[in-house]
Amino acid sequence: MNISDVSKRTGLPPKTIRYYEDIGLIRPARDTNGYRVFQHADTHKLAFLGRARTLGFSIEDCRTLMALYEDQERNSGDVKRLAQEHLARIDEKIEQLQSMQATLRHLVRECAGDNRPDCPILRDLAQD
Amino acid sequence: MNISDVSKRTGLPPKTIRYYEDIGLIRPARDTNGYRVFQHADTHKLAFLGRARTLGFSIEDCRTLMALYEDQERNSGDVKRLAQEHLARIDEKIEQLQSMQATLRHLVRECAGDNRPDCPILRDLAQD
DNA sequence: TCTTGACCTTCCAGTGACTGGAGCCCCTAT
């Protein structure tokens, strides 16, 4: 399989697939013409990586998850810890964003949004 | 005032303040020795920028907000639109993160997290 | 006066995870 086929199957752009090879997440074989040749195992790995990225795991986390996935002797505890740490970061981010959301909602509601210069949003940003 | 004083007052690191000058958000005066000299107006601007950044506005949004703030002829509608667009992006991000959160919470709950290799998290990532 | 240490300066490189583009090669169909 060529890169564009894999791209269609996994939903990952060709650029991203090449990038993943670049940083050592996959090692597809090469044809005599230099083209990458993807076996099923490569596609499977890429799909795995795509799903992990969708869940927000960092590339380094993905690397670790792949290694654990391929390690038959792994402890599920290691996987769980990684996921929990990631979850905690997500929880934190959501809280931050919700705090911004609350403030912004309030300010937007207060602002007339007309052609006059008076603006509670700017007043809030400029407060001492 | 020197940069470290302004840093203490605004909570912005000196590096960030220099960066903001670099990209033209502020134009502090210079002493004969080359040191930046911050007037009250500069500090005020930096505080404004710091608060806008805290609300998650991009640097380019901050630039626009500053311009609107300094424009006595502005329409509050322009400010409101900017804030609403930003708010919409935040809403979207929160939704994305909440979806990840839900999936991860579920997976983490399912995973024994012991010294055995069996792991629902990896099974989920590896599913076809 | 000299020295020490805390400032300040500029400039360069790195972060994460791609993405766009240039310039080139290859393959297939007409």
Add this chain to the structure above:
DNA sequence: ATAGGGGCTCCAGTCACTGGAAGGTCAAGA
């Protein structure tokens, strides 16, 4: 023979800083 749609590599840019090197400046103490 050529046209087009692939593929390849390499370089630069994104965003908003941040770290570090190399060097100039200032105030206080010996």
